[in-house]
Amino acid sequence: MISTPRIMTREKIINTGLLCLLCCAAIAAYFLDQGYYVNLISRIVVFAIAGIGLNLALGFGGMVSLGHAAFFGIGGYIAGISSQHFLDNTDVLLGLSGTNQMLTIWLITIIVNAVLALLIGLISLRTTGIYFIMITLAFAQMIYYFAISWPSYGGEDGLLISERNQLFTIATDNELFFFLICFSLLIFFLWISSRIIHSRFGAALEVARMNHVRLATVGINPFPIKLVAFIFSAVITALAGALFADLNRFVSPDMLSWQMSGEIIIFILLGGLGRLLGPVIGATIFVLLETFIGGYTEHWKLFLGLFLLATVLFAKGGLMQIIAGKKQHE
DSSP: OHHHHHHHHHHHHHHHHHHHHHHHHHHHHTTTTTTHHHHHHHHHHHHHHHHHHHHHTTTOOOOSSHHHHHHHHHHHHHHHHHHHHHHHHHEEETTTOOOHHHHHHHHHHHHHHHHHHHHHHHHHHOOOHHHHHHHHHHHHHHHHHHHOGGGGGGGGEEEOSSSBBBBTTTTTTTHHHHHHHHHHHHHHHHHHHHHHHHHHHHHHHHHHHHHHHHHTTTTOOHHHHHHHHHHHHHHHHHHHHHHHHHHHHOGGGGGHHHHHHHHHHHHHHHHHHTTTTTTHHHHHHHHHIIIIIIITEEEEEEHHHHHHHHHHOOOOOOHHHHOOOOOOOO
């Protein structure tokens, strides 16, 4: 009991330091005229947001989903399709025109993915274990194959976004401004996750993860608790997908593939399952390995696999466990 406050304080300091480092690195790279590295850090931030979304379901709710790429990809396609119709001055559906305003795109992304997550959750959350994993994977694969058979929006080749969508009048083509948008959303979602985790809802979700029978015995149905967490998780991941599409100015079915779901899980495992900034650390490691080792060999994922294997064997709580120590319930 005496050591817990010290560990928690140390983790908060590490979390704050990591966020400051990311922000300062991006600003320094911009003023050194290194736009490539600003976009690289933006990529880390976007992946971290996707990881924060899945971590809410996986790390805190115990829901091992291989279908979160569906939400990530749909968020990207909403951004790409809306931008295309705006530039072409054509209607998307039922007289609805396209838009290049991020806030409108994010609102549509939230609504569409919340409804989709509700439908998937109502079916998949009635199962557990391998059955839950396979059902979420099945839904994601259906959406993936639908995307590659949709020639109006690129099919297998994907969809090019000519111009980044705008946030009011902010010039999002500027690398630093776009990074600051992504970073602000990262901070916001970290705050939202923290509020959820430390609320009564978060406590119920934690108990549901550890022993749903015990939660039911005190009169709380674990199903709606997990369903709401699953929906929140999907929405956050989908918004990351919309940002990813704008960052790359391109969206493709690869964003919907099961490999993408696996990569988001890797972010969480590397950084620390159920740790608030675990996905940020994991995304940072992933992108750095992909960029610097991938620049020398196309087999860079071999090193990623070895890194992941060492983490799972010797630090089951991820790198955050090594740096900040174990969580109280570990």
